[in-house]
Amino acid sequence: MKKQSLCCRLNGKRELGGGVVRLDFEWPGPPPRAGQFFMVKPARSSVFLARPLSVAACGVNAAAFLAAVRGKGTAELAAMTPGEQALLTGPFGKDWAGFMPQNAAKPALLLSGGLGIAPLAAFSVELRRASVNFDFLAGFKRSADGINIISALGIGRDEVEIAGEDISGQSNVRYGLVTDFLDAQNYSAVFACGPAVMMRNAALLCRKAGTPCFVSLETRMACGTGACLGCAVPVKGGGYRRCCADGPVFDAGEVFFDE
Ligand SMILES: Cc1cc2nc3c(=O)[nH]c(=O)nc-3n(C[C@H](O)[C@H](O)[C@H](O)COP(=O)(O)OP(=O)(O)OC[C@H]3O[C@@H](n4cnc5c(N)ncnc54)[C@H](O)[C@@H]3O)c2cc1C
């Protein structure tokens, strides 16, 4: 698919607490698919490189992202106000749907940790539209933050099961790590995005159950186009793959996770 680099207006911004914002941009370029990402930076920026952000939602001429402030690049994005312009380049990378098993007898599982929910929320919209059966299990450190994020993504509370390490004041959420509730054998495939340790545990449980598992990797990126090799990750069987162009979605069986 052709990528474009466009100066786009920030149409809306919503603060979700804990340094997380939802940013809604105009995007008149090629429509992204769930799992893909854009390189984003404000038009007036002090950072040289744009930062990769996964598509959390998209519509006609619009793309939305969740951004957590980590350093200067994400702080600048989070400080933008509606009406300002940002440079968006994309869409980049492989999408989730390309890994979906055909004619599966069991449902798929979307499994997220923290802001890993962003690309999976977009995938849930695609699956619902295609009448594909799936469950959605989302883990957060604080379930109260998770409930805010889920609501900002337009996901109904009955469409996702929430697990939290701190569930104080919340009903209808499960106490524990999201992988504590992963029954891999019940699924045709598991699509996971979140901290590396969470994806590693999901991959292990899936391997034991013989269930295919696909993960979206996060690496530092420079070009986003496959040219600089700055995002290369070693893969089993030898060699490297570029997270931006060969991923970010990979078969978990290929990936070395940090121990
Ligand atoms: C494909 C992809 C999709 C992403 N989607 C999202 C998203 O939807 N929402 C979101 O908030 N973030 C997302 N990220 C991560 C985001 O791109 C980084 O947080 C951002 O680039 C950090 O830039 P910064 O200038 O704010 O921080 P920097 O100053 O560059 O870094 C701040 C700190 O974070 C660490 N860090 C920075 N980037 C990464 C990284 N990729 N992995 C591990 N540690 C890192 C640095 O080592 C440093 O300690 C995604 C990354 C990738 C590769």
Ligand code: FES
């Ligand atoms: S970021 Fe340059 S090759 Fe991936």
